[in-house]
Amino acid sequence: MEQNSLIRNEAYVNGRWVKATSNKTFDVTNPATGEVIASVTDMSREDVRQAIDAAEAAWPAYRATTAKQRANLMRNWFNLMLEHKEELARLMTLECGKVLQESRGEVDYGASFIEWFAEEAKRSYGDVIPAFSRDRRLVVIKQSVGVAAAITPWNFPLAMITRKVGPALAAGSTVVVKPPSETPLTALAISYLAEKAGFPKGVYNTVTSSNSSDIGKELCQNPKIRKLSFTGSTPVGKILMEQSASTLKKLSLELGGNAPFIVFDDADIAAAVKGAILSKFRNNGQTCVCVNRILVQDKVYDAFLEQFSEAVAALKVGNGLDEGVQVGPLINQKGLEKVKQHVEDALAKGARVTTGGKALEGLFYQPTVLADATPDMLIAREEVFGPVAPVFRFSTEQEAVQLANDTEYGLASYFYSKDVARCWRVAEALEYGMVGINEGMISTEVAPFGGIKESGFGREGSKYGMDYFMEIKYMCFGGIE
Numbered sequence: 001m002e003q004n005s006l007i008r009n010e011a012y013v014n015g016r017w018v019k020a021t022s023n024k025t026f027d028v029t030n031p032a033t034g035e036v037i038a039s040v041t042d043m044s045r046e047d048v049r050q051a052i053d054a055a056e057a058a059w060p061a062y063r064a065t066t067a068k069q070r071a072n073l074m075r076n077w078f079n080l081m082l083e084h085k086e087e088l089a090r091l092m093t094l095e096c097g098k099v100l101q102e103s104r105g106e107v108d109y110g111a112s113f114i115e116w117f118a119e120e121a122k123r124s125y126g127d128v129i130p131a132f133s134r135d136r137r138l139v140v141i142k143q144s145v146g147v148a149a150a151i152t153p154w155n156f157p158l159a160m161i162t163r164k165v166g167p168a169l170a171a172g173s174t175v176v177v178k179p180p181s182e183t184p185l186t187a188l189a190i191s192y193l194a195e196k197a198g199f200p201k202g203v204y205n206t207v208t209s210s211n212s213s214d215i216g217k218e219l220c221q222n223p224k225i226r227k228l229s230f231t232g233s234t235p236v237g238k239i240l241m242e243q244s245a246s247t248l249k250k251l252s253l254e255l256g257g258n259a260p261f262i263v264f265d266d267a268d269i270a271a272a273v274k275g276a277i278l279s280k281f282r283n284n285g286q287t288c289v290c291v292n293r294i295l296v297q298d299k300v301y302d303a304f305l306e307q308f309s310e311a312v313a314a315l316k317v318g319n320g321l322d323e324g325v326q327v328g329p330l331i332n333q334k335g336l337e338k339v340k341q342h343v344e345d346a347l348a349k350g351a352r353v354t355t356g357g358k359a360l361e362g363l364f365y366q367p368t369v370l371a372d373a374t375p376d377m378l379i380a381r382e383e384v385f386g387p388v389a390p391v392f393r394f395s396t397e398q399e400a401v402q403l404a405n406d407t408e409y410g411l412a413s414y415f416y417s418k419d420v421a422r423c424w425r426v427a428e429a430l431e432y433g434m435v436g437i438n439e440g441m442i443s444t445e446v447a448p449f450g451g452i453k454e455s456g457f458g459r460e461g462s463k464y465g466m467d468y469f470m471e472i473k474y475m476c477f478g479g480i481e
């Protein structure tokens with residue numbers, strides 16, 4: 001087991017490192033080896049309630065700080081993350097299997113939300129509205145929403161936390177973070193760095209538990225939490241929304257996707273292959289914006305399939321800590337079973353493997369391309385969340401758009417074409433929150449990330465991100481002569 005000075009086993013509540021009242025712990029394992037990395041505090045609902053109380057108690061003083069004071073704390077935290085980049089990256093690879101190169105990228109990406117929102121804190125302007133009578137003055141200000149909770153997924157152990165707490169902390173909210181039981185160590189490591197950055201006690205809290213459904217109920221039903229931001233599967237998002245009804249909690253839900261990747265016959269095929277590899281195999285296919293369906297126009301179908309299959313066959317699979325590895329393991333057995341089921345179903349319905357198609361040892365699966373995919377296959381309807389790329393065929397632009405939109409999801413979409421008029425037409429017709437045009441990698445802190453339809457609502461990152469952690473207050477001054 002490698003040493004890592006950032007490993008913490010206890011939860012971080014009210015500026016202290018705490019055990020569960022029951023003293024229980026749960027194990028965190030390395031998906032590449034099955035080895036137990038650490039045992040982490042297993043909190044109960046009652047333990048979490050104490051963290052919420054601490055966050056609420058810390059809110060009045062924290063919201064009263066100036067934007068510049070908050071920005072300075074965030075800047076310290078950002079710098080500490082970058083100082084500890086290598087250790088954070090290795091920890092992330094250990095607990096989620098992501099290849100080291102991508103983990104290093106995630107530290108930069110995750111930290112960028114803290115830097116961005118530290119800057120945005122100073123720009124949360126209000127408005128002065130022209131008054132409807134001479135003796136009034138109408139002003140709008142924005143204020144922190146209150147205590148914010150974040151429930152985050154294992155596929156981005158760092159960035160999905162910072163993308164939520166960045167705007168919250170900038171806006172003057174205190175936070176309670178509930179990381180997934182698969183990857184609590186990165187979350188605890190950045191809590192340690194938040195402590196070193198100087199956030200006052202109770203402002204930043206991280207609760208760990210193996211009982212996410214119980215903790216989820218507390219975070220939804222406790223009226224002290226005013227805002228809940230979640231990234232994860234659509235079914236869990238729906239549960240959280242139902243549970244939040246009793247407190248009319250403000251929600252941001254960033255849920256599953258079923259991203260289409262359309263290659264038109266006027267596309268640069270080499271560029272399309274490169275974009276498809278980037279988007280499909282990022283984090284071994286385990287991101288909500290990963291390509292799920294590749295749609296290729298008749299005339300270029302064979303050429304694309306051949307070049308793409310060749311590129312996929314060349315991907316190096318292995319332990320993410322080994323240099324040169326491009327594709328790591330699936331996160332767990334459930335994830336692996338889903339991949340196997342999708343491939344079996346596709347083969348039974350007439351798909352053909354051009355490369356891959358087999359499970360390897362442990363949680364590894366060969367990067368796979370399935371030709372002749374059709375809309376009746378499971379993989380066309382559900383996100384595979386793994387290294388399998390089904391390639392569909394279409395004839396006309398209208399058919400491509402119709403196929404692309406034929407899903408309840410609406411997160412990311414991509415297409416390749418050199419025709420400018422078509423680029424505008426198709427981009428506008430795609431029912432998705434995000435569109436990559438001749439580009440397979442669209443995520444950045446400066447642009448709004450989020451979906452429509454059953455991919456959820458709310459936007460993260462960008463100048464829009466803070467609005468989801470602020471309330472608008474209208475003030476009407478009367479009696480002004």
Ligand SMILES: NC(=O)C1=CN([C@@H]2O[C@H](COP(=O)(O)OP(=O)(O)OC[C@H]3O[C@@H](n4cnc5c(N)ncnc54)[C@H](OP(=O)(O)O)[C@@H]3O)[C@@H](O)[C@H]2O)C=CC1
Nearest residue numbers: 152153179180181212213216232233236255256288383385
């Ligand atoms: N949009 C996205 O980015 C993601 C999408 N997914 C999709 O979901 C599928 C399943 O992955 P999975 O990890 O099970 O995703 P989940 O949606 O189950 O997990 C995401 C987060 O929600 C927590 N959680 C799970 N159930 C509840 C609940 N009832 N109340 C409150 N919190 C809860 C998890 O905690 P814990 O892990 O401790 O149970 C984790 O922190 C994937 O195959 C993929 O299709 C998954 C992850 C991210």
Ligand SMILES: O=C(O)CCCC(=O)O
Nearest residue numbers: 155156231287288289443
């Ligand atoms: O998969 C996800 O949960 C979304 C993160 C991906 C990204 O930010 O690009």
